[in-house]
Amino acid sequence: MRPSNSVWQGNFGYWQNSFIHNNLLVIGYTGWKGFQSFGRGVVICDVDTKVTHPTNTSLDTVPFTLQFLPSDLIGFYLRSFQDCGAISQSICSSMISSISPAVAT
Template sequence: MKLKDSDWQGNFGYWQKSFIHNHLMMIGYTAWHGFLQYGRGVVVCDIDRQAIAPSNTGLEVTQFKSQFIAEQELITSIQAFSLDQDLISILVQAVGNYVPDREIVLLMKMEEHLEINLFQNLKIFPPDCYVQVSRRWEEFQPCLETQTKGSAI
């Protein structure tokens, strides 16, 4: 779902596509790692405004925070995001129905702006992202802080 706010348009249009392209391996890693620990859930990326700054060419590493929120913690955790009931329903339905080894539910957050995505027909699946990132952890480490949130937390 694309929000109406023009901040999301950033650099020459829809900046999220570029962000996702640049960070898909880590998003997939987080999705599969969270699924292995807690089952179904959503990856939440908290993105700093500098990621969409006109001076950001996309070639430099943009640090962001990533969190996996398990399905059983979803309602409680997302209340802090001030989503309206329709968006909460859409998110809960997406998390309940996606195919974890083939798809990713992603909530991107920048300040008060939110966007929900369901990724299907991926070129690389979450288990493959997990394997690749695990093998090359040092290469991916500079851009990410990850957290998982499940029933144990």
């Protein structure tokens, strides 16, 4: 019997929470160095492989790249995904309108 998910235990089988937990220092360092250089912004984490099965991120190697995106480039970055068809226009517009004010405050 599978135990139920809870706020404290996380979502079982959802690899992103474990991935962030295991790489928090490098993600935080990227954010801090970016903030010191450019001010407010976001950290973009691009996972190089598609995880289609349950992954134990503490044991399995999951290659990824990190970059800091200053707040004035967030809209441009999201629009570039919209232009190449990676995300739909309505999703991109809602992301830009919700992420930009969050980063500003």
